[in-house]
Amino acid sequence: MRKHEKLYRIAIRIPLVALVVLTAAAFYWNPTAYRVFLPISAAVVLLSLLVLMRADQALKRFAQDTGKRVEDLLAKTPTEIPMPVLVTDEKSEIVWYSEDAYQKVLGERDWYGMPVAGLLGETIPESGCFPAVIDRRDYSVYAVKGLGAHEGMHTYYLHEDTALKHDAKQYWLSRPSLFAIMIDSLDEVLQDARENERSQLIAQVEYVIEQFVSENNGFVIKTDRDKFFAVIEERYMKGIVEKRFVLLDRVRALSGVDKLPVTLSIGVARNVSSYPDGEQAARQALDMAQGRGGDQVAVKTPNGYDFYGGLSKGIEKRTKVKTRIVATALSELIETSSNVIIMGHKFADLDSLGAAVGLLRASRQMGKSAAVAINRTKNLVGPLLERLEKNGYENSFYNPSDLFDRIDARTLLIVVDTHLEHVLESAELYHLCKNVAVIDHHRRMVGYIDNAVIFYHEPYASSASEMVTELVQYFGRQCHVTRIEAEALLAGIMLDTRNFTIRTGVRTFEAAAYLRRQGADTVEVRKMFSSTMDDYQSRSRLVSSAEIYHRCAIAINTTVSEDIKLVAPQAADELLSISGVDASFVLYEYGDTVSMSARSMGKINVQVIMEALGGGGHQTMAATQIPNISLEDARQKLLEAIESYDQHNKPQE
Template structure:
């Protein structure tokens, strides 16, 4: 209690006692024998207040006696003269002494003698140095323990570093950051447009970005027709992050024509030691944003990347110039290698195995030894593999261990239908390879293959088989690939497009037409999708057990369901046929690992939902695997991820 308040309370207590005595005497003289009872409450209140003040006074006396016992008079005088806060605590954290600076600046002149300091101050008494934010000020606190005559004491020195902290914050807020902005699909938008339309689109883009940058104190420069660079301060980057890059929504409201709208991809480099490093981070983030389909911003963080936007469908690029150049580069690598290994993801499906087999047929026409690396037991394409073995020979396929044992420095490893290190058919084979090529259509993930000589990545393509079909058309071959290879490639396209319903573009149908032209048999390919009666019943059981939550269907597969890795995504596809269901999720367990297969028609971005659970995929097709968790817990996490996504 503050001393001035103690004095006032003493005066009030004495006055109250006097008034009580006077009132009792007056009542008695007027013949009211028990009149003193009327004054009893006031008397008790005064007595309690007096006793409390006496206890506080005695506590102060005990404190002074204890401190005088521990410290000399010279030491106490020195404490008061310090130009910083000082307090002394005993082993129990009881406040034994503090100087005037500590009393005025930190305690606000409150009397805290003999009380526990940690009860009202966020002080950790166990550390030597700490920083504390208290009452709009920042303090650096140092503890100095010493042995008293009776017990161990600790002195705490409080240095006001508010000005230094403000300088540090101003420095951090003013750090320059690099932001790269690219207009998605700019060349395709203006390719067949009139000159006036081209100028209008260019002016609209520039005006929108200038208005965007004018809200900050940054600068904006155009690097190319479709690419800009902006230099901003850190505080403005933090504001943009808090606003979740609202410019993405503003751009989406601008129509380039009846079918297409403007979208941006943004990469932000901030928090780096140098401007050069910030620019490198911005390039890396822009690559991630583009690799995930565009229409989003990517920001590098300590733990990886943070993404904003990505709600629109990836825009198909009609130009094949990039494909033609990459096809030439890949063929040069193949011809300059001793042999080629083709590898997809674990539990290879028709797109993974089909694209590998189709590409293997083209490489054979170059007279280069080639093998497809696949686990013969753990895959979802046993029917396709059996057909290829019959048509192209069993020697085409190698197990992961056989490939590891025979790989050389001159072997080229081509990875298809994935770029994620975590789900490769054989991580050890990838690590042993000196030359790596990646061909994939999935949206880019953080743990991607980062040492590829050629990284052919088109997130707007329907499938890896579509990408391989386009590549082999630009290979310089003496003949067309055989009909078996065409069947393999068509099967992958049909799988990932759900028979040309989902994720199809003009180039998808052009690729299918080319495959039909060189001998693909649609009836034969359709036979690859046939399943057993057991899998059909399992699929029906999963669909029947689904729970509808809002516009989402969630089902948990019964334990022991046969061919569950194949059945789960099929069941998710069937759930989408239910009215008002925009996304479907099937949860199942294989060897203590809970998996979730997610599907949608595009209105719900299941990739973003699965990424929150450690997975990934496409906007309309994604999955994840979670270890050490029950199916019910996985469902609860899924519902929470859906809720978080809907908030954004």
């Protein structure tokens, strides 16, 4: 509106000035013309003055009308409003502002007729409160939309809260983030070290931790030989996260005796409401980091956890103290139960069934009624299941729904080879049982079973079958496995170690040696891994169709196959034998979902990549399922996950 008013006045003044100039020129150069121009000029000037007068009167009437509309809009608000107020018309131009707004907000500058967006910003809601910055001062602006005859007009009430917002910002920046820090497997790292080497290594780790905390203006205290607690303000957390917790890399650069890597597990609680709550959250996050194999940070968030690191291979724990304690507790739990049900994950594999059979044998030797819950039509253990039923286990394996009527208040459910509710063979069976024990070797994930009486979780173990083999040896003299159970357990170990080539430690071979002493025949076990000609050909086609991307082999199955769930992981294993391949991924459709099997030789952590797509697993063996997506879209998501992993993680040599 202000722009239109100026244009109108300019349009009137230019012809008047031109006419006066022409009349004056005629006076000097042509008196005859002057006598003609003079009355014409006088008439035009007089007419123009009359027009300007009428225009001024129209503007005054507009101002009076606007003032009346503003007064009606502001209703009972007094004329001298004790806060800045602006009023705009249908064109979002300022048509009125209070004296307070003129002096304190506008800096005594005239904003009449100017667009309000130039003052409050381009994005202005129809109503409600929104922030604005004017001359480096913060305001909370309350917009009120006019109604009825005033529809289209808006009133804006401005409340300056620069100091308040500054204080609020400083408050949130100064909130403490609590760090629970632990040196991973310190006893194993220092087991063969001399006393001076132990002191030197611990001192080096302490110095690196203290230096990191000092750089971020925090403080740290040592609570135990291998445990620390630190507090850092939130203002420094953004930089720490952007650098992906460089403390992990600094400590990893150190090395213990025999070049064993020194790593940290860190649990972080951000924006805590109180120190006791923060300490508890930090310790829970530390447990999560350790449960995932260590050498990583778990940050507790409102929606779960964020993870950083996790690149190193875990150090195998050589002591079996924990195994003996768990074996004693589990045997007592079995003896006090009325009956035992053992259950693994969906699409049971050899490791899941092998561990279940080992516990089934032990429970029956303790005199308890025991059964294994398994989907008899959807599993990957057909040959083993058939062999077991031909050798005395014909009444041992049931569909989960067939076991519901056996459950009472003293029934014990033992979950093996998983710790996640959503991948259990039957979540309903799990909810019906009040007493639950969990035995698993997969790295801990968000959403784990948290109501277990016994939660035996060992991410350094090669397989659940290895863990059960160790437990059975401590159940007592009355418990031992025969040849058929030993072969089932050995098959589980061989599956998850790929015939003892990855994730194997001293305890893995000790467990295998025990099973061999119990009569396990490696030839018979190897037969369980045999496949049909059709499966072999399908696997060969998958391997030959693979593409290489960032040292990762990616194969996509486009044909319909009944045994694809068995063929896909086998193809993923075979792709790792190709030179220059550090990880392999096989994608296939199953129902309305796209499944991925991921394998690695250790340089690339496929667990992290699969977690980015909603899955999980181990550093060298992982998987995921993505519902309602095409194979090509799933492939693109996988490529993005690999690219993101490559940017944030350096493969370990």
